[in-house]
Amino acid sequence: MTDDAGRDPGLRxxxxxxxxxxxxxxxxxxxxxxxxxxxxxxxxxxYWEALAEGRFVVPRCEACGTLRFPPTPFCPSCRSDRxxxxxxxxxxxxxxxxxxxxxVIPEVAAALPIVVALVEPDEAPGCRIVGNVADADPExxxxxxxxxxxxxxxxxGVAVPCFRLR
Numbered sequence: 001m002t003d004d005a006g007r008d009p010g011l012r013x014x015x016x017x018x019x020x021x022x023x024x025x026x027x028x029x030x031x032x033x034x035x036x037x038x039x040x041x042x043x044x045x046x047y048w049e050a051l052a053e054g055r056f057v058v059p060r061c062e063a064c065g066t067l068r069f070p071p072t073p074f075c076p077s078c079r080s081d082r083x084x085x086x087x088x089x090x091x092x093x094x095x096x097x098x099x100x101x102x103x104v105i106p107e108v109a110a111a112l113p114i115v116v117a118l119v120e121p122d123e124a125p126g127c128r129i130v131g132n133v134a135d136a137d138p139e140x141x142x143x144x145x146x147x148x149x150x151x152x153x154x155x156x157g158v159a160v161p162c163f164r165l166r
Contacts, residue, residue, distance in 0.1 A: 029114055030132050030162070032107055033154040043071040046085050051159045054151045057085040058124040069127035088123040090149040091166070095120045095128050099138040113138050119147055119163055131161030140165060 040048050043059075047070075050057040059071040063080035074081055097117040103109035115133040120126070129149070133141055145165055152162035 027134070028111055029134050029136060030111055030152070031114060032111060035105065035107060036154045036158070036160055038158055038160065043073055043083070047071060048158075050085070050087070051151045051161065052153075052157050054159070055087055056090055056121065056129070056149055056151070056161075057087050058121065058127045060084050060086045067124050067127050069124065069129060086124070088121045090121075091123075092119040092121040092129070092147055092149055092163075094118070094133075094141065094143055094145045094147060094163075096143060097133070097141055099141070115141050117141070117147070117163055119149065119161075121149065129161050131163055133163045133165065136165050 038048055047057055047059070058067050058069050060067050060083075061075035061078060061080055062082035062084045064075060064078040066075050066077040067086065068076060071083065075083075095118045097115055100108075100114040100116065101112060103112055108114070115136055115138050116130065117133050118128045118130050120128050131149075131152075133147065134152075147163040148166055150162045150164065151159040153159045
């Protein structure tokens with residue numbers, strides 16, 4: 001996902017660097033890449049693999065069709081363990097969010113404020129994906145806001161969800 005100038009999500013142009021604070025690597029609104037880690041298991045691996053390819057998928061029960069996220073070993077509706085994956089369009093709405101304004105971890109300070117949102121994909125009602133909202137003034141973020149979803153690559157083979165207000 002890039003803006004009209006071809007910049008990565010969260011980049012803010014400034015005279016001293018991408019963020020205007022002198023550090024071209026800092027992306028305002030996004031947790032620094034080196035602090036991002038992804039832990040997978042057999043239930044979540046297909047999600048993270050698809051995201052690394054730039055696709056959003058949600059788990060769907062192959063017995064009853066119930067969509068669910070995060071992935072779980074058993075369907076909450078019918079208790080089946082037959083799990084499939086449905087690719088969804090990268091659009092959704094903010095279900096809830098929080099704004100981080102204080103850096104408990106010093107390495108995060110230059111990226112503040114960070115908006116963390118729970119987004120419900122338009123094509124997967126009831127599923128909710130967590131990620132950062134890039135390039136957003138926290139005062140413009142609200143419940144119900146429409147977002148575009150993107151896979152933010154943090155290193156080779158690893159991506160995390162990222163959102164931008166539409």
